[in-house]
Amino acid sequence: MANRAFLAANHLLYRRIARPVIFRGSAQRAHEQILKLLRWLDQQDSLQGILEKFHDAALDVCPVNVGGVELASPLMLAAGFVKGVGFDGEDAALAAVQRGENIIPGWRSMPRLVGAVEFGSFTRWPRLGNPGNVIWRDVRTRSTQNRVGLKNPGARAAAAFLKLHQDQLPHIYGINIAVSPGVSDLAQERREVLEALDFFLTESLHPSWLTLNVSCPNTEDDPSGHQTEDRTRQLCEAVVTHLPQTIPLWVKISPDLAPEQYDILMRVFAETSVRAVIATNTLAEPTPDAPHLTAGVAGGKLHDTAVAVAARLIHEKSQHGYTLDIIGCGGVQDAATYRDFARLGVKAAQYWTALIYRGPLTAGLILSEVNHD
Ligand SMILES: Cc1cc2nc3c(=O)[nH]c(=O)nc-3n(C[C@H](O)[C@H](O)[C@H](O)COP(=O)(O)O)c2cc1C
Structure with missing residues (x-):
């Protein structure tokens, strides 16, 4: 049983002490400090067991099978938090x-x-991602906004790094591969996604699921261009054919496509054996600093849109008897926002912004509220 007193104490400490300190500086600075802290924490052998104990005290085992994966709990940390640093070339990253x-x-x-x-x-x-200030928070609506711009070490170095630490990797984890921004040629786009995937497979890494991200709004691309029927079909077909059968394919989509486009995508996903759709990625809106630049909104400001998208996908699923699962993502921060997805029939959800507003044990908090409210 999750320890409710432990969760309540943790929540209080985060809300009264940690969050005010973190929120004193900019979101950008807080993000950089948290990455520093994580780098340090990763090195501390003696603390890993304590982190596990915190996890066990906060989260009940509540198994759910979603998208072909047996999860211990229905809440996952979404992509973009543990994603790595940026490099300007593969040699430097390696x-x-x-x-x-x-x-x-x-x-x-x-x-x-x-x-x-x-x-x-x-x-x-x-x-390398985008330069300058790329992360903001809007406390009133419990939202974040970012234009990190897919900063990451690249698939080859990421796979080499994870391989080095294979014995320390968790039993259950996902890998998210994004299509290459700025590549409009479909053959090249497909080739680069498959090459990225191959780096992980040839290192004998076996993620529990593979997410194909066709929806990143913070790069030189318009993400809707990657989510046309033909493009998505060709990409999904290629990836499913390439993946071992034991690794299910999930796809992460945008929150601002035309309604009919979601119906088309659901048909494509069903026909290409995609096992789950993550609805949704962030929503592009002008940044607080420079209205001519857009950045992806997440958290409270995204929630209603993401729920509406999930509702449309679930409707299509039941109309046509599709078997793939819908995974909620967008503003899941408490029992109410979790239930907005759950009442549609969504079995599992991902979160990112809730970590900022409710602290590291946010998944335990949300599930405890769901079970006891
Ligand atoms: C700073 C930041 C970076 C992100 N980077 C990625 C990413 O690299 N890939 C991805 O699929 N989603 C990324 N996301 C989107 C999240 O995974 C998630 O879809 C989105 O934040 C909505 O969930 P939330 O409302 O719980 O934050 C990022 C989000 C944030 C705030």
């Missing part, structure tokens, strides 16, 4: 791995603390 640098801060400590984590997004080639 050299950092060889020097023993931690290029994916949180890879060891976060799964121990929060449970299932989706690592990534990783792209075929490393990316």
Whole structure:
């Protein structure tokens, strides 16, 4: 049984002490500090067991089978938190791995603390991401906004790094691979996704699921261009054919497509044996600093839109008898927002922004509220 007194004390400490301190500085600075802390935590052998104890005290085992994966709990940490640092080339990223640098801060400590984590997004080639201030928070609506721009070490270095630490990887984790931004040629896009995937497979890494991210709004691309019927079909077909049967394919989609496009995508996913759809990624809106730039909104400001998308997908699923699962993602921060997805028939959800507003044991808090409210 999750320890409710432990959760309540943790929540109080986070709300009264940790969060005010974290929120004193900018979201950007807080993000950088948290990555530093994770890098340090990953190195502390003696603390890993304590993180596991925190996890066990906060979260009941509540198994759910979703998208072909047996999860210990219905809440997962979404992609984008444990995704690694950026590099301007593959040689530099591989050299950092060889020097023993931690290029994916949180890879060891976060799964121990929060449970299932989706690592990534990783792209075929490393990316430095966007310069300057790229993360904001809107406290009133409990939202975040970011234009990190798919900063990541690239799939080859990420796979090499995870391989080095294979014995320390969690039993259950996902890998999220994003299509290469700026690539409009479909053959090249497909080739780069398959190459990225191959780096993980040839290192004998066996994630519990593989998410194909066709919906990142913070790059040089318009993500809706990746989510056309033909493109999505070809990509999903290629990836499913390439994946071992034991690794199910999930796809992560945008929150702002035309309603009919969701129906088309559901048909494509069903026909190409995609096992789950993550609804949704962030919603592009002008940034607080520069209205001519857009950045992905998440948390409270995304929630209603993401729920509406999930509702449309669930409706299509039941109309046509599709067997793939819908995974809620967007503003899941408490019992009410969790139930908004659950009452549609969504069996599992992902969260990111809730970590910022409710602290590291947020999954335990949400599920405890769901069970006791
Ligand atoms: C700073 C930041 C970086 C993110 N990076 C990624 C990413 O690399 N890949 C991805 O699929 N989603 C990424 N996301 C989106 C989240 O996975 C999630 O879909 C979104 O934040 C909505 O969930 P939330 O409302 O619980 O935050 C990112 C989100 C944030 C806030």
